[in-house]
Amino acid sequence: MAYKNFEEYNIKVTESIKNEYRSIIEDIGEDVEREGIVKTPERAAKAMQFLTQGYHLNPEEILRGAMFKEDYDDMVIVKDIELYSLCEHHMLPFFGKAHVAYIPNGYIVGLSKIPRIVDVFSRRLQVQERLTHDILECINSTLQPKGVAVVIEASHMCMMMRGVQKQNSVTTTSGFRGQFEKIETRTEFLRLITADLT
Numbered sequence: 001m002a003y004k005n006f007e008e009y010n011i012k013v014t015e016s017i018k019n020e021y022r023s024i025i026e027d028i029g030e031d032v033e034r035e036g037i038v039k040t041p042e043r044a045a046k047a048m049q050f051l052t053q054g055y056h057l058n059p060e061e062i063l064r065g066a067m068f069k070e071d072y073d074d075m076v077i078v079k080d081i082e083l084y085s086l087c088e089h090h091m092l093p094f095f096g097k098a099h100v101a102y103i104p105n106g107y108i109v110g111l112s113k114i115p116r117i118v119d120v121f122s123r124r125l126q127v128q129e130r131l132t133h134d135i136l137e138c139i140n141s142t143l144q145p146k147g148v149a150v151v152i153e154a155s156h157m158c159m160m161m162r163g164v165q166k167q168n169s170v171t172t173t174s175g176f177r178g179q180f181e182k183i184e185t186r187t188e189f190l191r192l193i194t195a196d197l198t
């Protein structure tokens with residue numbers, strides 16, 4: 001179940017995270033009773049649950065829910081899927097775009113389900129490499145297509161706001177299975193995600 005509004009948050013978990021955030025706010029030297037901050041621990045607890053809701057969602061089930069028998073066996077690409085995740089090392093955001101393609105093998109999948117599974121895996125503590133493979137393997141094992149490809153381009157706040165402090169570096173990760181392991185198919189995919197066809 002995806003969180004839609006605050007009423008759906010688990011009360012016990014919210015209470016527990018709220019208390020942890022109160023301690024964090026005190027430890028950084030802020031006044032947790034200050035008017036602007038008094039509700040912050042609860043807001044932050046809900047925000048954290050929203051950003052990590054992917055642990056409670058089943059991506060295979062989401063895909064299986066909209067698989068349709070169809071003879072189409074050319075490449076299907078959903079590109080420029082915006083994603084927001086949290087790096088597992090610093091719990092700071094990394095964000096960017098995913099480009100996903102597959103070649104059907106008797107079944108196509110409802111298009112919206114691809115961004116939905118990108119969200120499910122993004123809304124967990126991640127490294128970009130594992131996020132890429134999680135999406136790839138989920139589509140490969142559930143849809144069993146002739147091929148699947150995932151490219152993610154992302155910027156990491158832990159490299160921008162702190163640490164090495166590089167504002168313009170972008171990390172690209174990719175994974176290819178089946179027919180995308182052939183150079184011509186992979187090249188065609190990479191050409192199409194970089195082409196401006198509009």
Ligand SMILES: Nc1nc2c(ncn2[C@@H]2O[C@H](COP(=O)(O)OP(=O)(O)OP(=O)(O)O)[C@@H](O)[C@H]2O)c(=O)[nH]1
Pocket residue numbers: 087088089126127128129156158159162163164
């Ligand atoms: N491979 C990979 N590394 C990541 C990702 N997100 C953050 N990191 C890196 O995780 C590493 C953690 O390194 P540590 O040396 O343990 O942590 P740190 O002292 O905070 O490192 P700095 O960020 O260099 O200050 C850093 O190099 C981060 O850039 C990711 O998605 N993939």
Ligand SMILES: [Zn+2]
Pocket residue numbers: 087088089090091092156158159
């Ligand atoms: Zn990080």
